[in-house]
Amino acid sequence: MEVKVEKKYGADLSSIKEAQARINSFIHKTPVFSSDSLNDLSGKNLFFKCECFQKGGAFKFRGACNAVLSLDDDQASKGVVTHSSGNHAAALALAAKLRGIPAYIVIPSNAPKCKVENVKRYGGQIIWSEPTMQSREDTASKVLQETGAALVHPYNDGRIISGQGTISLELLDQVPQLDTIIVPISGGGLISGVTLAAKSINPAIRILAAEPMGANDAAQSKAAGRIITLPETNTVADGLRAFLGDLTWPVVRDLVDDVIIVEDKEIIEAMRLCYEILKVAVEPSGAIGLAAVLSDNFRKNPAWQNYKNIGIILSGGNVDLGLLWDSFRK
């Protein structure tokens, strides 16, 4: 499927290039790794874009930094607020710290410890909520009213999508021969930005979403032709439990070529390979792209045989070591 990228998606190549100019001196340009062992295992040439090495330990800093730097001085002075179980929270706290403004972070009580530690490390002001989306949003609204801070949504925000899209600008510069990029999907901010940038530069490139079986709302949404949400999610990939928003859904609907569903056990095996072969700490949500390319769902699909040079976004590395080890032993 080749679709011309139009203005209608809330971000475009121009807003993504503006984001790059805005954040470039603040972010890490992350390296791309390759491994003969993993190439042999997959039968493909894999190129791992290591966003786990991004500041804050995940790609989220790109979008958060772009959003915070986009605020005018008056808005900025009142600070920023968000609700997030982890990586966006830490990223926003760090971006706010760099600008010297307060960050109010609503965190559900079931967030991974290491992600909460990151928020604290960057000086974010934590407000706890119940682990439901309703409680998260209510608590954030309350903080918003009390402080006048600007809401920075984790993904359904053009500034966030544009920031995440800078990954493709870097990646296609580092590995111009890519014919496919596999991207974790949750709320869709990452995949929207990556897709809009990549398909603008190379309309023939394929974008595949990787999604856990226990939170497969994006695959269901693609099949139904409308946003599907789930009554509950159940996956080790704590960063992939969100649902698509009205800015990210159109990109997923129109431009994402397919969704690969993987089991949690495949995600855990991919984490192990990242650790043992790449020597990289990757969280479950971050390892799902490798899980996808090694899955039977991918290998056995004839539509995917002819693609050789595959970019995989290792989106984050914030994983409690105890969880990792306990997962491996199961």
Next chain:
Amino acid sequence: MEVKVEKKYGADLSSIKEAQARINSFIHKTPVFSSDSLNDLSGKNLFFKCECFQKGGAFKFRGACNAVLSLDDDQASKGVVTHSSGNHAAALALAAKLRGIPAYIVIPSNAPKCKVENVKRYGGQIIWSEPTMQSREDTASKVLQETGAALVHPYNDGRIISGQGTISLELLDQVPQLDTIIVPISGGGLISGVTLAAKSINPAIRILAAEPMGANDAAQSKAAGRIITLPETNTVADGLRAFLGDLTWPVVRDLVDDVIIVEDKEIIEAMRLCYEILKVAVEPSGAIGLAAVLSDNFRKNPAWQNYKNIGIILSGGNVDLGLLWDSFRK
């Protein structure tokens, strides 16, 4: 101490540049990482040369590749042999595989499992020995006689030292402002190569060795003015148990500025920081440089106050996850 690097050391800038030309298309040019969090913690600007991402998971591939590619065709056809508890073994097996020649690897029975797995992954032919140096050497001699293969010593070999020295060529190109490099010390192959190259390029640069308390033979050797060996070693850093050789000792004696001794608990804490903050799997021997720069021995020494831009060689990443986790919980 500024000492002119002379020809007498078994390797020099010229042999190191030759090694670089020989191995450059086979090795990974490893990235240099920095972290604001670790800079804050240390009070220095730290630059981590990530040799854990080198092929085989450690710097050892540089030297092994140089040695294997230096053999003439007749020598090469009979293969190579070594005895090693781990990273050199895997590196030599991989280098031999690339050249299509056999590698006979004598491994002591107490070698870490993940390192043995690497040897197998690269097709090395494993011959087990007892965990004593005598048994290792005797077994290697026997293999040597039977096969006519060329012995490639893990460190006391000019080809190995020259290969490891290519790290400094890369590192000083990546971070020209370095005033200090901290290097793990064991048999001295790594630090000899790094020192000879770095001091040839910048005679004012300081080289500090990092050594575990339970295998502090290099510090004792520097103090005594001659090679000291120990009746036994006791450290979590399984890669740092060897003693200096007649090619590496003169470099350590003349050109290495000092040795920083660290405790095992400091090494384990450094591994944890590498994992949690850098998102990098680093083995105990590889994390010792970070342990050194954070140690009281380093912080409280007035001689080391004025140096700011410090290169740290994360020498390898081959660590059994179970060991890592068990260490953290102690």
